[in-house]
Amino acid sequence: xxxxxxxxxxxxxxxxxxxxxxxxxxxxxxxxxxxxxxxxxxxxxxxxxxxxxxxxxxxxxxxxxxxxxxxxxxxxxxxxxxxxxxxxxxxxxxxxxxxxxxxxxxxxxxxxxxxxxxxxxxxxxxxxxxxxxxxxxxxxxxxxxxxxxxxxxxxxxxxxxxxxxxxxxxxxxxxxxxxxxxxxxxxxxxxxxxxxxxxxxxxxxxxxxxxxxxxxxxxxxxxxxxxxxxxxxxxxxxxxxxxxxxxxxxxxxxxxxxxxxxxxxxxxxxxxxxxxxxxxxxxxxxxxxxxxxxxxxxxxxxxxxxxxxxxxxx
Ligand SMILES: Nc1ncnc2c1ncn2[C@@H]1O[C@H](COP(=O)(O)OP(=O)(O)OP(=O)(O)O)[C@@H](O)[C@H]1O
Ligand SMILES: [Mg+2]
Numbered sequence: 001x002x003x004x005x006x007x008x009x010x011x012x013x014x015x016x017x018x019x020x021x022x023x024x025x026x027x028x029x030x031x032x033x034x035x036x037x038x039x040x041x042x043x044x045x046x047x048x049x050x051x052x053x054x055x056x057x058x059x060x061x062x063x064x065x066x067x068x069x070x071x072x073x074x075x076x077x078x079x080x081x082x083x084x085x086x087x088x089x090x091x092x093x094x095x096x097x098x099x100x101x102x103x104x105x106x107x108x109x110x111x112x113x114x115x116x117x118x119x120x121x122x123x124x125x126x127x128x129x130x131x132x133x134x135x136x137x138x139x140x141x142x143x144x145x146x147x148x149x150x151x152x153x154x155x156x157x158x159x160x161x162x163x164x165x166x167x168x169x170x171x172x173x174x175x176x177x178x179x180x181x182x183x184x185x186x187x188x189x190x191x192x193x194x195x196x197x198x199x200x201x202x203x204x205x206x207x208x209x210x211x212x213x214x215x216x217x218x219x220x221x222x223x224x225x226x227x228x229x230x231x232x233x234x235x236x237x238x239x240x241x242x243x244x245x246x247x248x249x250x251x252x253x254x255x256x257x258x259x260x261x262x263x264x265x266x267x268x269x270x271x272x273x274x275x276x277x278x279x280x281x282x283x284x285x286x287x288x289x290x291x292x293x294x295x296x297x298x299x300x301x302x303x304x305x306x307x308x309x310x311x312x313x314x
Contacts, residue, residue: 002065004029004158004190005050010059011214012045019045021214022059027207029157030188032180034195034205038310042214043194044084047160050192051081064158077107080151082144084162084194089147092136096127096146099135100153107154114153121149124179126172141167148176159183161193165200177204202302210309218309225305232258233274234298237267240291247290254284268298 005027
């Protein structure tokens with residue numbers, strides 16, 4: 001079976017603006033893919049093309065085996081979409097539950113299944129007590145939750161989420177993240193989500209892509225990207241007792257570290273090829289009768305990767 005999302009050489013222009021520039025990207029089944037990048041980078045435009053709201057200027061986008069230009073109807077049946085302006089796309093003359101019912105019927109969800117699905121989603125998103133109210137009376141976060149329910153009403157195998165937690169409180173954001181992770185794992189759904197929340201991408205996404213000025217500049221697993229950008233690794237060493245300055249000079253004299261200092265009662269050193277050198281550093285300390293309590297790596301966060309890839313230059 002082909003990958004659920006396959007983008008090849010896709011460009012989208014708006015007049016003189018090249019919003020998406022020759023992007024190649026493949027997202028695998030069951031994967032949660034995070035799309036990261038500055039404002040106006042081309043994230044939402046990519047989602048709109050992939051979800052058939054816009055047509056590409058050139059290149060191809062194939063969703064679940066269907067081409068966006070040739071088979072948009074087929075694509076709409078297999079995708080869920082939480083658009084960027086999702087909070088403002090409900091019918092205010094209908095109640096929350098009726099909004100979901102309307103979309104469920106559009107997607108041909110059988111009636112008996114639909115009621116269960118509506119109940120489940122409203123319950124999960126803590127909207128049950130508002131089911132008979134108009135979304136016009138909702139706060140932004142409540143509207144966004146209803147949009148999320150709508151995106152999932154027909155249980156689609158592929159889901160596009162454009163900043164799904166941007167209006168949600170921290171507890172609901174976490175709940176939604178856990179829900180996404182669970183659905184990706186147990187139902188093998190594929191998620192493509194844009195987010196500015198790097199910690200969210202780090203927690204949730206199997207892989208991330210960085211887009212800048214319409215160009216996809218990096219794709220990879222968060223851990224692999226960290227490794228790619230940090231060949232030198234930083235370690236913190238905590239000793240049970242003893243003279244930190246002496247420990248520092250012992251480590252220094254091994255000639256294995258690129259830099260070393262004492263910070264907050266810990267020896268902090270930077271090393272390349274840590275797998276080979278750390279055992280030797282530890283051995284030198286043990287031979288000098290130092291007892292090691294903890295040797296911990298200072299792991300760079302995805303935010304650090306973002307700053308390196310995107311920089312301040314956007
Ligand atoms: N309908 C449109 N007409 C003209 N230009 C557009 C249109 N939609 C998007 N653009 C432009 O395309 C570029 C990419 O916009 P896009 O919405 O994809 O960015 P984004 O990465 O989602 O940004 P944000 O993080 O702010 O949501 C921007 O320069 C934007 O102004
Ligand atoms: Mg956007």
